[in-house]
Amino acid sequence: xxxxxxxxxxxxxxxxxxxxxxxxxxxxxxxxxxxxxxxxxxxxxxxxxxxxxxxxxxxxxxxxxxxxxxxxxxxxxxxxxxxxxxxxxxxxxxxxxxxxxxxxxxxxxxxxxxxxxxxxxxxxxxxxxxxxxxxxxxxxxxxxxxxxxxxxxxxxxxxxxxxxxxxxxxxxxxxxxxxxxxxxxxxxxxxxxxxxxxxxxxxxxxxxxxxxxxxxxxxxxxxxxxxxxxxxxxxxxxxxxxxxxxxxxxxxxxxxxxxxxxxxxxxxxxxxxxxxxxxxxxxxxxxxxxxxxxxxxxxxxxxxxxxxxxxxxxxxxxxxxxxxxxxxxxxxxxxxxxx
Amino acid sequence: xxxxxxxxxxxxxxxxxxxxxxxxxxxxxxxxxxxxxxxxxxxxxxxxxxxxxxxxxxxxxxxxxxxxxxxxxxxxxxxxxxxxxxxxxxxxxxxxxxxxxxxxxxxxxxxxxxxxxxxxxxxxxxxxxxxxxxxxxxxxxxxxxxxxxxxxxxxxxxxxxxxxxxxxxxxxxxxxxxxxxxxxxxxxxxxxxxxxxxxxxxxxxxxxxxxxxxxxxxxxxxxxxxxxxxxxxxxxxxxxxxxxxxxxxxxxxxxxxxxxxxxxxxxxxxxxxxxxxxxxxxxxxxxxxxxxxxxxxxxxxxxxxxxxxxxxxxxxxxxxxxxxxxxxxxxxxxxxxxxxxxxxxxxxxxxxxxxxxxxxxxxxxxxxxxxxxxxxxxxxxxxxxxxxxxxxxxxxxxxxxxxx
Numbered sequence: 158x159x160x161x162x163x164x165x166x167x168x169x170x171x172x173x174x175x176x177x178x179x180x181x182x183x184x185x186x187x188x189x190x191x192x193x194x195x196x197x198x199x200x201x202x203x204x205x206x207x208x209x210x211x212x213x214x215x216x217x218x219x220x221x222x223x224x225x226x227x228x229x230x231x232x233x234x235x236x237x238x239x240x241x242x243x244x245x246x247x248x249x250x251x252x253x254x255x256x257x258x259x260x261x262x263x264x265x266x267x268x269x270x271x272x273x274x275x276x277x278x279x280x281x282x283x284x285x286x287x288x289x290x291x292x293x294x295x296x297x298x299x300x301x302x303x304x305x306x307x308x309x310x311x312x313x314x315x316x317x318x319x320x321x322x323x324x325x326x327x328x329x330x331x332x333x334x335x336x337x338x339x340x341x342x343x344x345x346x347x348x349x350x351x352x353x354x355x356x357x358x359x360x361x362x363x364x365x366x367x368x369x370x371x372x373x374x375x376x377x378x379x380x381x382x383x384x385x386x387x388x389x390x391x392x393x394x395x396x397x398x399x400x401x402x403x404x405x406x407x408x409x410x411x412x413x414x415x416x417x418x419x420x421x422x423x424x425x426x427x428x429x430x431x432x433x434x435x436x437x438x439x440x441x442x443x444x445x446x447x448x449x450x451x452x453x454x455x456x457x458x459x460x461x462x463x464x465x466x467x468x469x470x471x472x473x474x475x476x477x478x479x480x481x482x483x484x485x486x487x488x489x490x491x492x493x494x495x496x
Numbered sequence: 497x498x499x500x501x502x503x504x505x506x507x508x509x510x511x512x513x514x515x516x517x518x519x520x521x522x523x524x525x526x527x528x529x530x531x532x533x534x535x536x537x538x539x540x541x542x543x544x545x546x547x548x549x550x551x552x553x554x555x556x557x558x559x560x561x562x563x564x565x566x567x568x569x570x571x572x573x574x575x576x577x578x579x580x581x582x583x584x585x586x587x588x589x590x591x592x593x594x595x596x597x598x599x600x601x602x603x604x605x606x607x608x609x610x611x612x613x614x615x616x617x618x619x620x621x622x623x624x625x626x627x628x629x630x631x632x633x634x635x636x637x638x639x640x641x642x643x644x645x646x647x648x649x650x651x652x653x654x655x656x657x658x659x660x661x662x663x664x665x666x667x668x669x670x671x672x673x674x675x676x677x678x679x680x681x682x683x684x685x686x687x688x689x690x691x692x693x694x695x696x697x698x699x700x701x702x703x704x705x706x707x708x709x710x711x712x713x714x715x716x717x718x719x720x721x722x723x724x725x726x727x728x729x730x731x732x733x734x735x736x737x738x739x740x741x742x743x744x745x746x747x748x749x750x751x752x753x754x755x756x757x758x759x760x761x762x763x764x765x766x767x768x769x770x771x772x773x774x775x776x777x778x779x780x781x782x783x784x785x786x787x788x789x790x791x792x793x794x795x796x797x798x799x800x801x802x803x804x805x806x807x808x809x810x811x812x813x814x815x816x817x818x819x820x821x822x823x824x825x826x827x828x829x830x831x832x833x834x835x836x837x838x839x840x841x842x843x844x845x846x847x848x849x850x851x852x853x854x855x856x857x858x859x860x861x862x863x864x865x866x867x868x869x870x871x872x873x874x875x876x877x878x879x880x881x882x883x884x885x886x887x888x889x890x891x892x893x894x895x896x897x898x899x900x
Contacts, residue, residue, distance in 0.1 A: 205706045209571065220714035230704045232574055233713035234567065235593055241564040245527070245571030246704070248555040252526035252577050256553070258696075259576065264706055282567070285560035 161293050162205055162263040164371035170364050174200055183219040183226040188396025190386040190403060191215055191271075191299040193360040198267060198297060199229055201367035202374055206265040207250075209234045209242035211279065213271035214306035215299060237278035239270035239296050240286030243379070247292035265374045266294035272314030273304040275383075276341050280313075286379050287349040293377045295370070298341060301388035309391040313339045316411075317465065318458055319450050321391070326453035337465065342383040343478045346417045354380040356416035361403030362426055369416060376418070385412040393449025402447060410438040410466050413477030422475065432476050441466055505683045512646035512675035515682050516608050516668065517542030519650035521552035522690040526577035529557045529565040533587035534620050535672040536610025540582070562587045566594035566605070573603040574712065576699040578654060581605065584672060585612030588626045598665045599634025599728060601713060604657035604697065605665040606650070610676040611775070611826075613864045621865015622672040624774065624827040628803070628838050634728050636666040636735055637803040639774040643680040646670050648752055651694050652742045658697040661734045669803075671826075673865055674776035685750055693749045736805050758807030761814060763789055764796030769880040770815075771859075772798045772843060773824035777868055781824075784873040795877050800839070808846040815843075816852040820884035822876050824896075826862045834858070834892035855883050861896040872897045 167173050178199035185192040195215055199206060206229045210216050216233055219226055234242035247266045254261040268286075270279050275298035283296050303321050304310040310323040316338050320326055324333035346355040353376040358366040366384065373380035387402040389395070394402065406412040407427045414428040423429070430436035441463045445451040454462070470476045474483065510518070516539050520528065530540035546552035555572070559565040562583050569579035583591055588609055598605050609627040613619035627637055638653065640646045646668060653666040670676055704712060716724060743757030754760050762778070763785050764770055771781060781797045788795045798814055798821075800807065815821050823844075825837020832841055840858035847853055859876050862868040876896060883889055 207575075207704060207706065217715050220711055222714045222716040222720050225711035225714060227711050228709060230706060230709040231711045232571070232704050234571065235597060237563065238567040238594070241559070241567035242571045244557060244564075245568035246575055248527050248557055248568065249572030249575035249577035249579075252555045252572070253575065256524075256526065258526075259705070281560050282564045285564060289557060 160263045161375050161377040162203065162265055164201070164203070164375045166368045166371060167201070167364055173364065173367065174203070176200070176204075178204060178206070178228040179226050180228060181226060182224040184221065185214065185218040186390050186396065188389040188399040190360045190388065190399045191301055192219070194297070194299045194366070194384050194386055195219070195269070197360065197363055197367050198269070198370055201370035202265045202267060204229060205263065206267060207246055209239065209246060209266070209268040211239040211242065211268070211270040211274040212236040213274050214301070215269060215271065217306050234268065236274045237282055239268040239274060239279050240282030240284070243268035243294035243296055244286045244289055244292055247294045251292060267297060268294060269297045269299060271305070272298065272300040272302060273312040276300070276313040276339050283345070283381070284348060287345060287352050287381060290351050290378050292379060293374075295373045295380045295382060298381070298383045299386050300341070300383060301386040301391055302338070303388070303391045305388050305391040314341070317462065318454060320453055321450070331453055331455070332458065340478070340480060342381065345381045347479070350420065351378070352380060353378050353419055354416070355382070357383045357385065357412070357414055359385045359403045359407060359412065359414065361400050361407070362414065365414070365425055372416070372418065391450065394447055398447065402444070405439065405444040405447070408439045409441045409444045410470055410477065411441060411444060415478065422478070428477070431470070438466075438470065505685055508682050508684050509679050510643055510682050511538065511677055511679050512640065512643040512670040513538035513608070513610070513677070514542045515643040515647035516650045516670070517546055518684060519647045520554075520580050521546050522685070522687055523578065523651060523654050523694055525552070525554050525580045527555045527557070527569055527572035527579045529559045529568045529581045531559045531562050531565045531583070531587065533562070533584045534610070535612060535676040536582045536584040536608055538610070538676050539608050562591035563594055566591040566598065569605050570594060570598050570601065570603050573605055574601070574699075574704045576697065576703045576705070578658070578697045579605055580607070582608035582610065584610040585626050586615050589614065589629065592629070595630050595635065596633050600724070602663040602728065602731065603665060604654070604663055606653045606657055607665065607667045609667050609669045610672045611669050612672045619864040620672065622674060622776070622826060623863050623865070624669065624825070624838070627667055627669045628827055630667070631804055631838070634664055634732060635804060636664055636732070637669065638666065639669045639801060639803060640675065641776050641778040641799060643675065644682045644752070646675060647682060647684070648746060648750065651690060652746060654697070655694050655742050656735060656738050659738045660698070660700060662731050662738050664728070664731050664735060669775060671776040689749050693745055732805055739802065739805070756810060758800070758802045758810045759814060760799040760801060762797040762799065764798060764814070764817070766794055767796030768794040768819040769821065769877060769884050770796040770798055770818050771822045771824055771873070771876055771880065772800065772839070773826070774800050774803065774839065775826065777824060777826065777862065780868050780870055780873050784870050784877070787870070788874070788877060793877070806842055806846065811843055811846045812850045815847060815854050816850050818854055820855045820857070820880045822857045822859055822880040824859045824861050824868070824876065828860055828863070836893050840893070855887065855889055857883055857889060857891070858893040859896050860893065866897060868897070
């Protein structure tokens with residue numbers, strides 16, 4: 158399995174493939190953006206794909222015995238095992254193809270995890286899977302910012318101050334979640350320099366997301382995509398606003414859309430416009446006020462949240478991506494070579 | 497095949513770990529995952545050398561934890577690859593979740609457990625609590641006592657585990673240090689004999705592949721879990737016959753394997769008292785039995801080779817002949833009935849419906865790799881003899897070789 162499938166980029170929504178490989182048979186909530194990510198993921202990947210799904214809503218709500226939405230082969234994996242499932246499946250296929258035990262052909266391997274399974278428990282296995290360069294696979298982390306299947310508990314992907322069942326506001330402590338969201342995709346990129354493709358995405362930008370899936374699979378080797386998925390149940394809003402909230406997350410600068418191909422970073426969509434100064438970030442209040450999970454926020458909390466997002470865009474070395482600053486006089490390597 | 501075995505074997509001085517590594521090469525294993533922990537890791541050191549030298553062709557993945565080790569081979573097995581992994585002590589426990597789900601998924605993962613005491617406090621030596629911890633889940637558990645048996649058991653493990661009537665994982669327990677690090681003479685069979693004994697792994701309709709787009713392990717809840725557990729139970733029951741078939745074939749092709757697939761009886765003819773144990777204990781046991789027999793004492797030894805499926809039929813048939821028996825546990829089960837070890841409890845349970853319910857005494861010995869010496873074996877025989885003579889069990893469970 159040294160070759161990958163050829164997956165040309167989709168130019169506009171009208172040119173998206175009509176075939177669906179994630180169809181009826183699931184029972185996800187109305188307005189579930191993670192289910193949309195699943196649908197776009199396999200729509201982009203096509204029929205020669207194996208999907209591995211770690212425990213989470215996209216396991217429990219999608220696949221109930223005697224029914225399945227998956228047209229492509231699908232297998233459950235454990236909560237912290239999305240990385241290992243990808244490696245094991247790709248390695249098994251490679252061994253069998255190399256020895257002539259099965260037909261040698263490109264097969265996409267995609268393993269998905271939620272933020273709990275990926276950003277918390279599965280972090281070490283995903284990291285390991287991104288070091289085995291000889292296997293082609295994609296790990297996709299669909300991030301709805303809580304253990305949304307279990308009962309909306311805080312994860313390492315939950316934002317600061319958020320109301321979850323493990324971090325409820327109370328009489329003494331208004332803010333129970335004092336942790337800031339982990340910077341997952343950038344952490345994967347910085348920590349695994351050989352990886353050819355790493356990106357963030359959002360179901361609100363469907364064509365962009367499908368093309369990112371295609372690039373990851375076609376470039377080969379291990380790859381990683383982190384998606385930002387509004388969740389009506391966990392974020393507490395009317396399901397009809399899922400798409401809009403995804404866009405607001407990007408437009409306020411809380412979520413940054415980017416991709417890194419062979420080490421080269423580019424921002425996409427509104428994030429790119431913001432970075433180039435062609436568009437102003439919307440105030441985070443526009444995003445926060447739309448969701449029940451932030452209903453306990455007072456003005457001070459909103460200001461703090463805004464200040465943290467401002468910091469991401471104004472103080473970080475790379476906006477929203479690299480949260481470190483060079484000391485005075487420290488030059489990038491390419492500048493050093495020029496001297 | 498009728499060629500003389502002598503022509504088709506070569507003798508090598510190797511450890512149990514090296515014997516299993518060679519078996520991996522001869523079985524043409526497709527995916528192997530390694531992670532360091534003593535003492536099992538010696539098998540992976542030999543595996544990596546065989547790969548480096550081109551003797552073994554496989555995908556060799558150095559995982560970042562035991563959990564990933566067993567998750568990776570689990571998924572490779574689902575696409576139809578023959579797999580091997582292993583661990584020891586707390587490493588095996590770190591993989592516990594993966595070990596549990598492998599049974600429910602009915603995937604024929606073969607593992608070597610280099611039996612080791614569990615932390616804390618740290619100890620490298622042999623104890624059986626690591627492998628025994630999975631005894632309720634659907635793992636077939638095999639205990640070996642020589643490097644030769646380790647190699648033969650590995651071939652049998654793939655053969656039985658990958659049989660479509662079974663499709664269950666199998667762990668080969670090799671006592672830490674005694675088998676993982678000590679060398680013995682091993683008859684390494686010719687590749688043609690192995691090929692005759694071990695058919696290719698065929699996942700059939702259950703293979704995960706775009707040409708066979710199935711959904712594996714959806715959520716079942718109370719609707720179906722009981723039926724699925726019962727299917728796994730049925731597979732474990734069927735494993736008995738498949739093990740017997742494999743044993744007969746092993747004898748025919750390799751000329752080895754002993755009289756019974758499940759237990760080994762050593763000098764039990766006309767014996768009044770016998771001791772029962774697993775693994776490398778058999779060496780001091782056999783030496784002591786021979787010495788005591790020379791002195792005219794009617795003693796014997798029974799070694800249990802398969803712990804899962806448990807040889808209850810064989811145990812009932814064998815033990816009913818004796819006046820009293822002692823079970824040696826290189827493990828513990830704190831708070832269990834009469835504070836006995838795991839093997840003690842299982843043997844005693846097997847004997848409940850026996851026509852002759854022989855008195856049973858339990859011993860805990862050799863924990864943490866402490867040597868079970870000839871004098872301590874004599875002490876155990878003396879205790880069992882007392883029970884045989886008086887018909888009275890004063891103490892159900894005795895710890896042997898303890899400091900005062």
